[in-house]
Amino acid sequence: MPKLYFRILLLLLLTGCSSTKKVKFDDYVFKTKSEKQAYINSYDKALKLWDIPYSEENVKTTYGTAHVIMAGPKNGKDLVLLHGMDASSTMWFPNIKPLAKNHRIYAIDFMMEPSKSTLTSKPLSSEEIMLLYNEVFDHYKLKKFDIVGASRGGWIATLLATKRVNSIDKIVLLSPAQTFKFIDKVGKTTSALMLKLFPSEKKFGKTLKTFSTHPEKISPIYKRQFYLANKYAKSNSSMLKMTPFSDKELESIKNPVLVLIGDHDVINSDESLERAQKYLVNSKTQMVKDAGHFLSIDQSKIVNDAMINFLE
Numbered sequence: 105m106p107k108l109y110f111r112i113l114l115l116l117l118l119t120g121c122s123s124t125k126k127v128k129f130d131d132y133v134f135k136t137k138s139e140k141q142a143y144i145n146s147y148d149k150a151l152k153l154w155d156i157p158y159s160e161e162n163v164k165t166t167y168g169t170a171h172v173i174m175a176g177p178k179n180g181k182d183l184v185l186l187h188g189m190d191a192s193s194t195m196w197f198p199n200i201k202p203l204a205k206n207h208r209i210y211a212i213d214f215m216m217e218p219s220k221s222t223l224t225s226k227p228l229s230s231e232e233i234m235l236l237y238n239e240v241f242d243h244y245k246l247k248k249f250d251i252v253g254a255s256r257g258g259w260i261a262t263l264l265a266t267k268r269v270n271s272i273d274k275i276v277l278l279s280p281a282q283t284f285k286f287i288d289k290v291g292k293t294t295s296a297l298m299l300k301l302f303p304s305e306k307k308f309g310k311t312l313k314t315f316s317t318h319p320e321k322i323s324p325i326y327k328r329q330f331y332l333a334n335k336y337a338k339s340n341s342s343m344l345k346m347t348p349f350s351d352k353e354l355e356s357i358k359n360p361v362l363v364l365i366g367d368h369d370v371i372n373s374d375e376s377l378e379r380a381q382k383y384l385v386n387s388k389t390q391m392v393k394d395a396g397h398f399l400s401i402d403q404s405k406i407v408n409d410a411m412i413n414f415l416e
Contacts, residue, residue, distance in 0.1 A: 188254040276414060
């Protein structure tokens with residue numbers, strides 16, 4: 105099948121073509137209240153996988169309500185967690201215990217996809233995404249905090265770091281999507297498109313095998329939530345506006361940055377690490393063996409150790 109065809113299919117996926125039904129802004133992601141409730145129920149079950157004390161809070165912003173999960177010692181260094189596409193903050197269940205040991209965690213659900221955050225405006229531009237997160241940072245009076253971003257969350261973390269004035273200290277990027285280069289293996293990622301267009305358990309299983317080298321490590325409870333996110337949700341995450349950062353933009357980031365990428369990642373490749381090494385002036389990079397795009401699950405101990413050693 106021609107490569108151009110794959111790219112067209114991918115563009116359809118990234119524009120959130122899973123639903124053509126017009127929805128109210130307050131129902132931006134879900135088509136019906138019953139579908140949203142089913143998803144929220146699965147979210148609550150998956151969040152218990154964190155298996156540590158946590159609290160949840162909704163923060164009002166200019167663009168809607170940001171749902172934030174807090175954990176870890178209140179006197180610990182502040183650490184913001186930004187999840188991957190459709191994954192929500194529950195995705196951190198394999199990583200949260202070591203991260204929350206000495207850090208005060210603020211895991212923020214992205215507004216424009218399945219989660220407990222709610223968008224009440226039009227789809228956000230890159231500039232508005234920066235304003236949104238800075239409103240949340242200001243709400244909690246976060247200064248000199250660390251940030252970990254996975255996949256699309258990594259792109260957002262990089263976007264925030266390019267802002268001339270920011271309060272970020274150290275940055276960890278876990279297979280950041282569309283950050284250093286465009287999606288690497290476009291053909292393989294079409295399984296995600298098929299799942300969006302025609303959701304089924306079979307297609308979901310195939311997608312997990314594409315993005316993960318060890319899908320058996322993913323909790324069935326979390327799998328259920330992740331599947332419902334794909335089945336019910338209209339994921340219009342504006343990823344078409346997520347283009348790789350220029351050399352100049354990357355060079356503007358002076359923060360210490362750790363970049364981790366799986367050796368079987370369908371989103372990134374060696375080229376991603378090469379650009380990070382070349383243009384991020386204070387960076388460390390690591391290729392994680394036997395890991396896919398979901399490296400924080402595929403090789404959680406290796407990833408956790410690398411993050412902790414870097415952050416602490």
